[in-house]
Amino acid sequence: MAARYTLILGTKEWSSWSLRPYVALRAVGAPFAEDVIALRRHSTSEEVLKRTPAGRVPVLKIEENGKSTIVWDSLAICETLAERHPEARLWPDDSAVRAQARSYAAEMHSGFSDVRDQLSMDFARTLPSPELRDNTKAQIARILTAWSEALGKYGKDGGFLFGHFSVVDCMYAPVVSRFKTYGIEVPPSVKTYMERIFALPAMQDWGKAAKAEVEAGLA
Numbered sequence: 661m662a663a664r665y666t667l668i669l670g671t672k673e674w675s676s677w678s679l680r681p682y683v684a685l686r687a688v689g690a691p692f693a694e695d696v697i698a699l700r701r702h703s704t705s706e707e708v709l710k711r712t713p714a715g716r717v718p719v720l721k722i723e724e725n726g727k728s729t730i731v732w733d734s735l736a737i738c739e740t741l742a743e744r745h746p747e748a749r750l751w752p753d754d755s756a757v758r759a760q761a762r763s764y765a766a767e768m769h770s771g772f773s774d775v776r777d778q779l780s781m782d783f784a785r786t787l788p789s790p791e792l793r794d795n796t797k798a799q800i801a802r803i804l805t806a807w808s809e810a811l812g813k814y815g816k817d818g819g820f821l822f823g824h825f826s827v828v829d830c831m832y833a834p835v836v837s838r839f840k841t842y843g844i845e846v847p848p849s850v851k852t853y854m855e856r857i858f859a860l861p862a863m864q865d866w867g868k869a870a871k872a873e874v875e876a877g878l879a
């Protein structure tokens with residue numbers, strides 16, 4: 661019997677980390693349930709801790725053969741999905757290219773703290789850019805260089821960072837949203853890439869849900 665997946669997420673308007681495995685799961689095409697926890701509430705940490713001792717979302721619950729497993733951390737979830745669904749080709753086939761792709765994903769996962777801090781994800785909103793610190797500007801420049809290089813080298817066949825849609829696109833999807841929200845200037849090739857990401861049904865659906873949260877006063 662197929663595994664039952666439940667993705668435990670934070671408020672979609674804000675939860676940049678949750679967006680990554682969401683777009684990965686949608687790319688895999690397996691059905692999944694959602695359990696959305698309201699962030700920035702008194703109850704948030706208690707609710708998250710009920711589901712994972714790590715105290716952070718996202719979490720993927722996998723129920724299979726009478727057993728239930730949880731996977732926490734956005735990159736660990738993307739890795740797990742890539743391994744369980746090789747047909748989705750969430751990592752490039754070629755091992756040297758895959759090593760590059762892993763480097764891009766890891767660079768995002770462990771870095772760009774000023775971008776995260778100053779340009780926090782607010783998916784359905786358009787906001788004025790704050791006065792950017794030098795570190796933030798340098799990190800934006802690095803992201804734009806990395807994207808342009810990947811698109812130039814690997815993007816031709818498919819238009820995503822490594823051509824075919826991959827974990828790297830999942831890891832950077834929240835940055836695509838941040839750049840749009842705050843009107844960050846990007847070169848034309850990156851603009852086209854951002855439009856391609858926004859056109860994904862997964863991003864469209866996430867956007868509708870985020871807008872509904874904003875309209876309901878939940879975010």
Ligand SMILES: N[C@@H](CCC(=O)N[C@@H](CS)C(=O)NCC(=O)O)C(=O)O
Binds near residue numbers: 670674677717733735
């Ligand atoms: N490294 C983690 C970071 C996850 C993280 O920081 N999640 C935030 C929400 S986006 C969280 O769970 N916050 C819990 C809280 O605010 O109590 C990952 O990539 O999954």
